[in-house]
Amino acid sequence: MGSGYRIMAIDDENIVGKMIKANFEPDGYIVEVFLNAKPALERLNEEKFDLVITDLKMKDIDGMEVLQTIKKESPETKVIMVTAFASMDTSIKAFRGKADDFFAKPIKIADLKACVKKLLDK
Amino acid sequence: MKVVHKIIIGNALAIISIALVAVFSYHEFNLIQDKLHFVEIADTFNASLLKMRLSEKNYFLYGDKSAVLRIKNELVKNGEMIQSLKFNIIKSVGRQEFDKLLGFFNNYKNEILKIETAGSPKSMEADVRDAGHALKRFSENITRLERKKVNKIISASRKTLLYFFCIIIFTAIAATYLFFSKLFRSLRKIEKTAKAISKGSFEKINEKISNDEFGSVMLAVNSMSEELQNREDQLVQSKKLASLGILTAGVAHELGNPLNNISMIAQTYLTLYDKLPDEDRLDYVNTVLSEAERIKDIVQDLLDFSKPKGKDFNIASLNSVIRNSHRLVNNMLHVSGIKSEFDLQKDLPPVFIDKNKIQEVIVNLETNAIQAMSPGGMLFVKTRYKENDKYITIEVKDTGKGIETEYLNNIFDPFFSTKGTEGTGLGLSIVYGIIEKHKGKINVKSEIGVGTTFIIELPVYTLKED
Structure with missing residues (x-):
């Protein structure tokens, strides 16, 4: 299905990354998980990823900054923003920052999968 | 006792002591005046006596008949004076001395009258001279005594006035001290409490509340303190509710993460159940439990924060x-x-x-x-x-x-x-x-x-x- 696509998950909650990995790897995606934004951005410099799932609020760097950096460095990489606290405000911000999609916690894995598939199959 | 009453009593006491001093002085002055009046009368009387004795000498030495007439005139004049001033003299020296004086006077008068009827003046000389001498001595004596008394009264009054002055000054200082020290003590208590209240510690004045104006102020301060405490408690509670609002938003977000973790684990567990090895299943369930614990802790913190004050x-x-x-x-x-x-x-x-x-x-x-x-x-x-x-x-x-x-x-x-x-x-x-x-x-x-x-x-x- 998703054979070969590289996905990066950034969230300071390690379970989020772990579950994304557990759900996406069996479908053939290559998943790398980061707890902090800084090492994630460094890794993105080294290698191209097809899609990044990032939390909006993290300890070291704000998710919006991560989004902007990715869109500047490699515009073709899709970005899905996730936040624990869904509000109109944060979602508008996310789309203004050119995020490809926006998920509120708790994440429905089936929806996330469908979204990733749709974004990568375009 | 109210402060206003204390002031009234203090003033009344001051007026009474001034009045006492005035009455005393008035009385003493009257006394002095009487005595002086007497001394004045006595002086005139003594001068007259001197004249009589002079005439008496003229009569016995030179046989001057007109001298007896002059003595009689003087005697009548003095007799009238003694009678008309009887009241003043008694007032000054007392009835006993007055009677004695009158006795000596009448005695002398009788001796003089006897001269006219007696044949030989020489036989009378010794008696008349004795009577005249006794009258003169007695009169001069009481005059001297009265003079002395006047001096005594003046010096006694001076002393008494000085004592009065000292007592009044001492009483005034003591009363003022007592009055103001109590007043300042009350004021200090009120000031201390007011300062404490302004610093936000709603103290009350614990000491005995006196039954005066300060007592009323203290009661007012106490009830103000109580009222402020109540208001502050209300404000504190509402402020707490307001910050609880802010915190709740934050906590909702905090809860979002463990809830998402539980949700994602459960979804994964359901979809991948067949493919999951046993240790993964165990790990998932344990993680769910610890995430539930995390939620419990956050909720507990919030509950603790919102709990009304308890000690x-x-x-x-x-x-x-x-x-x-x-x-x-x-x-x-x-x-x-x-x-x-x-x-x-x-x-x-x-x-x-x-x-x-x-x-x-x-x-x-x-x-x-x-x-x-x-x-x-x-x-x-x-x-x-x-x-x-x-x-x-x-x-x-x-x-x-x-x-x-x-x-x-x-x-x-x-x-x-x-x-x-x-x-x-x-x-x-x-x-x-x-x-x-x-x-x-x-x-x-x-x-x-x-x-x-x-x-x-x-x-x-x-x-x-x-």
Whole structure:
């Protein structure tokens, strides 16, 4: 299905990354998980990823900054923003920052999968 | 007794003593006047007597017949004078002396009258001379005595007036001292309580309330203090509800993460159930349990914070209270783009505290610190204890805009706020009150553009506090 696509998950909650990995790897995606934004951005410099799932609020760097950096460095990489606290405000911000999609916690894995598939199959 | 009554009584006493002095002086002056009047009469009488004795001598020595007539004239004149001034003389020397005088006078008069009827004047000479001499001596004697009495009265009056003066001055000073010392004592009590109230500690005047105007003021101050306390309690509760609102938003976000974790694990568990090895299944379920625990803790913290004031003093670990408090502001830190650094000294001795209250203090100080900083700021929380010290020190430090030196003295005052309409000005006064109740100390250091540090000292728990 998703054979070969590289996905990066950034969230300071390690379970989020772990579950994304557990759900996406069996479908053939290559998943790398980061707890902090800084090492994630460094890794993105080294290698191209097809899609990044990032939390909006993290300890070291704000998710919006991560989004902007990715869109500047490699515009073709899709970005899905996730936040624990869904509000109109944060979602508008996310789309203004050119995020490809926006998920509120708790994440429905089936929806996330469908979204990733749709974004990568375009 | 009311102050106004005391003043009236004081004035009345002053008027009475002045009146007493006046009455006394009036009486003494009258007495002196009488005596002087007598002395005046006596002088005239003595002068007249001298004339009579002179005529008497002329008669016996030269046989001057007209001399007897002159004596008789003088006697009539003096007799009339004695009778007309009888009242004044008695008043001055008393009836007894008057009678004696009259006796001597009449005796002399009789002897003189006898001259006319007696054949040989020479046979009368000795009797007349004796009677005249006795009258003169007696008259001069009482005159001298009365003069002496006048002097005595004057010097006695002078002394009495001096005593009066001393007594009045002494009484006035003593009464003024007693009156004002009580007045100032009452005023000081009121002043002390008013100052305490202005500092936000709603004390009451505990001493016996007197039944005067100060008593009324004290009662008014006490009821004002009580009323202020009630109002402050209400304000504190509403302020707490307001901060609870802010905290709840943060906590909702905090809950979002463990809920999402549980949800994602459960979804994965359901979809991948067949493919999951046993240890993964176990791991998933354990993670769900620990995430549920995490939710429970957050909810507990929130409950503790919103709990109305209760005096739950227990032995506690300060570091764990600080960590729990921090969970409540964690989200605020994220939202505001503030980083935090914790430097909690290990192996702190226990403290005897109301956990919820100290948690409130930490949340309050951290919230203030966060609000004082712009994104990129740093919040430092530090605990320190040196062996054998009586206090543990907590430092909450920010890299915010700092507080103007002129405000530093006021920041713990109730209703003092540098946040304008956004703050109630109660946060720090509540913090201050809580630390006071824990017999601790709170201080603040601040530098404009560098940041502010709040330093709390809490007493270490020792057995005797039980």
